[in-house]
Amino acid sequence: ADQPIVGLITKTETNPFFVKMKEGAAEAAKAKGAKLLTAAGKQDGDNAGQVTAIENMIAAGAKTILITPSDAKAIVPAIKKARDKGVMVIALDSPTDPQEAVDALFATDNYKAGVLIGQYAKAALAGKPAKIATLDLFPGHPVGAQRHNGFLKGFGLAANAATSNELSKPAEVVCMADSYGDQAKGQTAMENCLQKNPDINLVYAINEPAAAGAFKALKSAGKDKNVVIVAVDGGCQGVKDVAAGKIAATSQQYPLKMAAMGVEAGVAYAKTGKKVAGYTDTGVTLIAGKPVAGVDSKDTTTGLNLCWGKK
Amino acid sequence: MHAAAPTSSNPVVLQATGLVKRYGQVTALDGADFELRAGEILAVIGDNGAGKSSLIKALSGATIPDQGEILMHGQAIHMKSPIDARRQGIETVYQDLAVAPAMTIAENLFLGRELIKPGFVSQMLRVIDKKRMLEEAIERMNDLKVGIRSMTQAVETLSGGQRQCVAVARAAAFARNVVIMDEPTAALGVKEGNMVLELIRRVRDKGLPVILISHNMPHVFEIADRIHVQRLGKRAAVLNPKMVSMADTVSVMTGAMRPDQLPAEALC
Amino acid sequence: MHAAAPTSSNPVVLQATGLVKRYGQVTALDGADFELRAGEILAVIGDNGAGKSSLIKALSGATIPDQGEILMHGQAIHMKSPIDARRQGIETVYQDLAVAPAMTIAENLFLGRELIKPGFVSQMLRVIDKKRMLEEAIERMNDLKVGIRSMTQAVETLSGGQRQCVAVARAAAFARNVVIMDEPTAALGVKEGNMVLELIRRVRDKGLPVILISHNMPHVFEIADRIHVQRLGKRAAVLNPKMVSMADTVSVMTGAMRPDQLPAEALC
C-alpha cells in the first residue's frame, strides 16, 4: 500500500512519441516498484482533459505527476492547485509557461530542434534559391510554432521567437499547410502544395509521419530526387526513413529517457521527500543521411541505437 | 332544433375566388370558388383527390395558393401561416389530424393555447395549469362520449377514432369565427360519429359557421344547410340538400350528371 | 352475385381464443375470441377503442398477444412478426395504412414483393422490373377507379383517400389465404368506397375469406356474411346480418342491449 504512485499525463494516446514515453515510464516504474497511473487528453490541445486527469490522479493518491502539457499556459492554474497539495509536478517534453510553474522540466528544446534541421537544410541546398513547403501541425499549437519558427531561424530567415505561437511566413515559404502530424494528411497537403508550386525543393515537416506522407506525394509526382525533406522527432521509424533516403535529416528527441527520469524522481520524492528542480535538457541530436559541411550530425546507425531514447 | 333558415340570404363570412394550387405537374386546385355564409353548415363533398383538403388548407393558411383571393367579411386577407388563420378565429380539424404523437391528450387539446396559471409570476413565465387542463380535457372528451381510460396517455397510443376525437374536440373548443372540419367522422364509430354531428350543430347554434368535409352522404344530408360539390379542382355546383336527392348529388359529384341538368331550385 | 350460402357451416380457417393484450394500465384485449370461416366476409364492428385494431394486429402478427392462442386450420400458429403472417398467406390493410411516404405509389404497392426481372443474373441480384411494376400498379389502381394523375408520385403527396386506395390495392393483390382490412373505406368517396366493396366481394368469390373492420353500418350490412361485435376488448356476440336489424346491432355494440335479449336466430 505504501507503493509510491506516479501519474503520467500525455497529450494524446496515439502519437508514437507519447506511447514511447509511457513505455519508458512503465519500465522505470516496474524497476523501482512504483505504481504508474496514465491518462491522456482526447486530442492534442485538450487542456480540460488534462486538468481532469490531474485532479483524478491526486484523488487516486499520486504524489508525483509527470505531464506533457498540451497547452503551456492553460494548464498552469491546475498545476498550481496540485502543487499546493504537496504534489510534485514535472513537465516532460515541453515546458509550461512560465517554466517555473512546475517543480522541474525534463525536455528537449523544440525551437532548437527546428534550428538544427534548418541549418542542415541550408547547407544541403548549397546556395540554390529555396522554395520551401512547410507541413505544420495545426493552428495554434505551440510545438508546431516552435519547430516551424526554429526551422526558419536555422535556415537564416526572419522568424518569430521561441515564445510565439504564430507561424512566420517569409517569401521563401511558398506553401504552408497543416498536416496534423498525420501521414495521410501530410500527403494530401504536399500534393496540393506541389500543384500550387511544382518547383518546391525543400520540405519541412512537423514530424516524420508527415514527412513520410510528403515523400510519398513527391514520389508519385516523380520529384523525390530533387527535394530535401527535413523533420523532427527522430523516432525509430523516422530514422529508418532517413537511412532509406526518404528524409534527409531529422532532429532526434528522447521521450523514453524523459519519462524514466521523471519516474525515478517521483520514487525518490516518495522515499526521501526531496523534490527535483530546474530544467534538465534531455538533448537533441541531428541525424542525417549524408553529413553536410559545417553542421554537426550523427549517422543513422547511431540514430537507430538512440531512437526514442533506448540507451 | 335544426333551424331550417334559408341561409342563402345570410351575409357571406368567408369567400374565395379563383384559387389555384399546383404541385409540380399535379393541379390540386384549378380556379376554385368558395362561399361560406353566416350561421350555416356548409358541406364540401367530392371524389378522392378532387381538391377538398387543398381548398380548406388554403382557407386555413396551411398552404398559400398560387393564385386567387380569399376574403373575410368582404375584406381580402393574406394568410402566410395557420397563425394568421387563428388570429382570424378560424379553427381547423385537418384530415391527417395534426397531433403531436408523443404528447398527452390534454397537452394536444391545448397545444398552442395552454391554460396559464393565474398570478403575475405565472403569467410572466407562462406557467401552465396542468390540473385545469386535465379537468377540461376530460370534460371535452366526455362531450364526445369517447371512452378513453387515461387522459395522460400519449396520443400515439390511442386508437384511430380516439385520436380523431382529440382533433375534433380541440377545434370545437377554440373556434371564435369559423370551424373547418376535414372528414372529422371518418374513423369514428356510430355513437361517436353522432356525437360529433351533435357537436357541429351546437357550434352552429352558437352562431359560428361550419365547413364540413365528408364522404358520408347520410351525415351530409342530415346536417348540411348547403352542399359545395368539388370536382377536378373546381367548384362544380352548390346544392340545396332539401331540394335534391342523394343519388343526384352523387351523380353531380362523380360527373355522371351536369349541374345544369338539375332543377333550378336544387341549386343555391 | 352475393352467394347467400349459410357460411356458419363452413370450416373454420382462422381462430383465436382468449386473446389478452395489455399496454401499461390499458387493457386493449381482454380475453377476446375470434373465428373466421372459409369463404366468408366477416365484419368486425365496435365502438372506438373497443379493441378491433388490436385484435387484427394480433391476427396478422403485428403485435404478439400477452395470452391466448391463434389457430390456422385448427393448428396453433405462433407469429413473431408480420413476416410469419405473410408466410401463412394473410394480407392486411392497417388502419394507419403502413406506407412509406417518400416512395412512389408503384413502389409501395409492391413493397416487400417486388417484381424481379427474368433472367438468371437479374434473379440473383434481385433486379426489379420497374416497367412491369408501373404497369401493374396502374391497372390495380384503375380497378379502384381512383383518379391518380401520376403513378410515380410519392405517396406523401397523395390525398387521404388516394393513400388508402394504395393500401387496399396492395392487400387485395397479394392475399393467398386471408385478407384483413381495418377500415378500408374510411377516407374514401362514394364511388371509390363502392369499388372497394366490389373488390372485397371479388376476393371472397375467389374463395378467400375476408375480415372487414368498418364503422359504416350500411356497408357492413350490404356485404357481411357474419358480424363479430367487439366490445370492451372482448367479443360480445356474432350476429347474422340477415336476421338482425341495424338498430339492434348498434344497441349491442354500444352496450344498450345484451346479446341474449336478441332472438336466437340473430346469433350465429
Add this chain to the structure above:
Amino acid sequence: MKDWTKHLPPMSTLGPLLALLAACAFFALKTDNFLSAQNFSLVMQQVMVVGLLAIGQTLIILTAGIDLSCGMLMALGSIVMTKLATEMGLHPLVAMAIGVGATTAFGLVNGLLVTRIKLPPFIVTLGTMNIAFAITQIYSESQTVTDLPEAMTWLGDPVMLLGTPVARGVLVLLGLYAAVWFALTHTAPGRHLYAVGNNTEAARLTGISTQRVLLWVYALAGTFYGIASLLSVARTGVGDPQAGQTENLDSITAVVLGGTSLFGGRGVIIGTLIGALIVGVFRNGLTLMGVSSVYQILVTGVLVILAVAADQLSQKQAR
C-alpha cells in the same frame, strides 16, 4: 397499489439513473477513494462545463436538430471575455457579459440560418463550428490568455457545503438544470419546444410559430454556451483557444446517454445531467482504479454500450 410509481421519473430517465448508480457501486467496491463526498464533488466539477453545454445541446436535439458548434462557441466566448478583461481592461463583469453576448449572437445566427433559409442544422452548425474556431484562433493569435482578474475565476472557487468543498459553478449548473427542467415541463414555451420536435407540421398547424420557437432555442443555446465559457474560464483560470474541440461529441453523448432521442420531441433534461455524470464517473473511477489510459478508452467503449443495453433490457422486462 401501483400508485406510487407515478411519482417516479419517467422510464427514460430511470434507465440512465440505474446505469449511473451501477457504475458508482462498481467503482465503490473496486477502489478505496471513490466513495466520498469530496470525490463526488470533484466529478461534478469535472463535468460542469460539458454538463452546461449539454443543456443547450438538449434543447436543440429536442427540436430534432443537432449542434456541432457548441464547443467552439464556448472557446470563442472564453477568448472574447478574457481578452476584453485583460488586454482591453474592461470591467470583468462587462467582459463576461460581452462574451456571453457573443455566443448568443452566434446561436442566433445558427437559428436564423435554420429557420429562414431552412438549412439542415448539421450543416449550419458545421459551418459555424469552423467559423467560430477560425475567429477564435485569429482573435487570440492562438495564444492562451492568462492573468485574469479574480472575478473571472470566482465561479471556480469552492464553497463549503455540508463539510464538502463544492465549486460555485457546480451550483450554477444544478440551478440551471432545475430551471430548464421547470421551463420545459411546466411552461407553455417548453411544451411548444417538445411539440415542434415531435411533429413540426402539427405544431405549425395548431398555430405555434415553429420558426420563433426554433430561433429562441438556438439563441438560448448560445447563451448556455456562453455560461459554459464562464465556467470553463473559472475552472481552468485561463482563456484557452484550443478548448472545446472534444466537447461537441461529449455533449451529444451526454444527451443521448440521458435517453433523449436524436429524432426530437422525446427526452428529459435531467437525463442529460445523468448522462454527463456517467461519462465523468467512468473517467474518474477508471483512473482511480489505475487502469492505463488506452484500456480506459476500451473499457469506456464497452461500458457505454452496457449502460444503455441494461436500460433497454430492463425496459423490455418491464413491459
Add this chain to the structure above:
Amino acid sequence: MKDWTKHLPPMSTLGPLLALLAACAFFALKTDNFLSAQNFSLVMQQVMVVGLLAIGQTLIILTAGIDLSCGMLMALGSIVMTKLATEMGLHPLVAMAIGVGATTAFGLVNGLLVTRIKLPPFIVTLGTMNIAFAITQIYSESQTVTDLPEAMTWLGDPVMLLGTPVARGVLVLLGLYAAVWFALTHTAPGRHLYAVGNNTEAARLTGISTQRVLLWVYALAGTFYGIASLLSVARTGVGDPQAGQTENLDSITAVVLGGTSLFGGRGVIIGTLIGALIVGVFRNGLTLMGVSSVYQILVTGVLVILAVAADQLSQKQAR
C-alpha cells in the same frame, strides 16, 4: 415539352452538383493550376478514402442510423492487414482479406447491437469507435507499420486514362459508387433499405424483415470500411494507427452535403460522392490560392453554408 427534365437526376442531387460546379468555376478563375485533368485526378485521389467510407455511412444514414465508428474501423483494418502481411508474413492478399473481414465483423457487431438489443446507433457506434481505437493502439503499439509488400500498394499506383494518371483506387471508388447506386435504385434489397429508413414500422408491417435489412447494412458498411482500409494503405504506403480520426465527421459531412437526410429514407448515393468532392475541391483550391490554414477553416465554414443555402434557395425558386 417538359419531358426532358425527367431524365435529369432528382433535385436533391442537382443542388450539390451545382454547388460543386460553382466551387470549381470559382477556383478555376482564381488560380492557374486548378483547371487541369491532372489536378482533378489528384482531388479524386485525395477524397478516395473518405469517399469510400461515405458509401457505408450513406447506407447507414439512409436507414436513419449514424456511424461514428467508421474512421476507427478503417484504421483498425489497415493495421490488421499490414501487420499480418509484414510481421506474420501472411500472403498480402490473405492479409488484406482478413483486414476487410475484421472491419466487416465489427460492422456486424454494430448491426447486432442495433437490431437485437435495439440500442440507438449513435451509442453503439460511439462504443465501437472507442473499442476499435483502443484495439488499434494496443495491437500496433501505436507504431506505424511500414515496408509493405508491393501488392498492398498496387491500388494506389496510377494508370493512364486519356493521358492523365489516375490512381487505381479512384477507379475502384467510382466502380463501387456505380454498383451501390444500381443496388439502391434497381434491386429489391435496395428499395427495402429505403423503406426501412423511411418508415420502419410500415416496412415491418408489409413483411420486410427490417432486422435483417439493418444487419446487412451495418455488416456491408463494415466491408466498405475495410475496402477503405485497403485504399488508405495503398495511398499512404503504410499502416497508420493514427488514421481515421477526422474521417467520421468528414464522411457524415459528405453524406449530408450530398443531400441525404439524417432522418433516413431520403437521399441519393451519387450525392455523397459529390459531397465528398466538394470538401476535397475546397481544400485543394484554397491551398492553391495560398490561403493560410486558419483562413481556410474560416472560408470552408462559410462555403459549406453557402453551398447548401444556394441549393435550398434554388429549389424554392423552382417551386
